[in-house]
Amino acid sequence: MTRPRHFLVDDDLTPAELEHVLDDAARRKKDRFADTPLNGGSVALVFEKPSTRTRLSFEVGVHELGGHPIVIDAGTTQLGRGETLEDTAMVMSRYCSAIVIRTFGQDRIERLAAASSVPVVNALTDYAHPCQAIADLQTIRERRGGTSGLTLTYVGDGNNVAHSLLLAGVAAGMRVRVAAPRGYEPIDQVVRRANQIGEETGGAAVVMTDPLEAATGADVLYTDVWASMGQEEEAESKHQLFRGYQLDQRLVDAAHDDVVVLHCLPAHRGEEIAAEVIDGPHSAVWDQAENRLHAQKALLAFLLERS
Numbered sequence: 001m002t003r004p005r006h007f008l009v010d011d012d013l014t015p016a017e018l019e020h021v022l023d024d025a026a027r028r029k030k031d032r033f034a035d036t037p038l039n040g041g042s043v044a045l046v047f048e049k050p051s052t053r054t055r056l057s058f059e060v061g062v063h064e065l066g067g068h069p070i071v072i073d074a075g076t077t078q079l080g081r082g083e084t085l086e087d088t089a090m091v092m093s094r095y096c097s098a099i100v101i102r103t104f105g106q107d108r109i110e111r112l113a114a115a116s117s118v119p120v121v122n123a124l125t126d127y128a129h130p131c132q133a134i135a136d137l138q139t140i141r142e143r144r145g146g147t148s149g150l151t152l153t154y155v156g157d158g159n160n161v162a163h164s165l166l167l168a169g170v171a172a173g174m175r176v177r178v179a180a181p182r183g184y185e186p187i188d189q190v191v192r193r194a195n196q197i198g199e200e201t202g203g204a205a206v207v208m209t210d211p212l213e214a215a216t217g218a219d220v221l222y223t224d225v226w227a228s229m230g231q232e233e234e235a236e237s238k239h240q241l242f243r244g245y246q247l248d249q250r251l252v253d254a255a256h257d258d259v260v261v262l263h264c265l266p267a268h269r270g271e272e273i274a275a276e277v278i279d280g281p282h283s284a285v286w287d288q289a290e291n292r293l294h295a296q297k298a299l300l301a302f303l304l305e306r307s
C-alpha cells in the first residue's frame, strides 16, 4: 500500500509546507485554471453534517483541478447502515484519488485515514477545521501583507475553529489569543501543541477570559457560532453565558486601526457577531469564503504530489 499524505489536523503540514500551500493558493487565485493535477481522477466528498461553503468549494475546486467530485451524504451510504469506516475507506481508495470528509469525532477520520491508500482531508470534525484555517491565513496575508508577528484574537467558543486557528495561526508566526467563557476554553493539548510550534515560528498561543483585553491591539478579530453542529441543544443555555463575547463595535474599537474581521460562516448576526461588524468596513468574510476554494485546491495539489 502507498503511504498517502493525509490532512487530518493543522499540524499535519509543517510551517514550511503551510507556507508553500499558501503561496500556491495565491498563485491559483490569480490563475484559476493553471493546471489539472487530478488528471481525470475522482474525489469523494463525504458529509455527515450540513455544509454550504465546504461542499461547494471542494466540488468546484476538484472540477477546476481536472477531477470529478462525488458529493456523498453519508446517511445515504452503507455507513448509515453500519458498514465500517475501514471497509468504506478501502473501497473508496479503489475508485478515488482522495477522500474529503466532514464528520463528528476526530477518531472517525483517523480510522478512515488509517485504512485509506489515498489522501484523506478533514472537511471539519468536532476537533478541528483545518481547511478553514488555511483560507483564513490566505485572507490575512491578502489584507495585511503577511502573518508573522500579527496578533489574532478569537472570541467565543473554544471549538474546532478555535483549535485550528491556534495551530495554524501559530504555525504562520502569529500570536493567537482565545477569549472564551470558563468551561468553554480550547482543550489544553491544542494550546500546548500550538506553543510548541511557536518555538519554531515565533508565534504563541494564549487563552484568556476577558474579550476586551484580548481584542486590545489585535490585528485580526475572529469569531464563530456559539453552538456548533451536533451541539444545537446547548444553544439556549449558552446564550446568556456567551453574551459578553459578541464580536461587536466595542471590540473593533479596541483593536488595531486596520483590524481585519473574520468569521468562518454561517453567522448569526446579533449573537456571536454584531451586524454592523460583519457587514462593516473591516469585514473580510466574503474574501475569506472565496479563499476556501483556492486554499483547498492548493492543499489537494500538494497532498497528491506528496503521496
Ligand code: CP
Binding pocket: 050, 051, 052, 053, 054, 055, 124, 132, 264, 265, 266
Ligand atoms: N465555514 C464552513 O465550513 O462553512 P460550511 O459549514 O457552509 O461548509
Ligand code: NVA
Binding pocket: 124, 129, 159, 160, 161, 224, 225, 227, 228, 229, 264, 265, 266
Ligand atoms: N464551529 C462550527 C463551524 C461551522 C463551519 C461548527 O462546527 O458547526
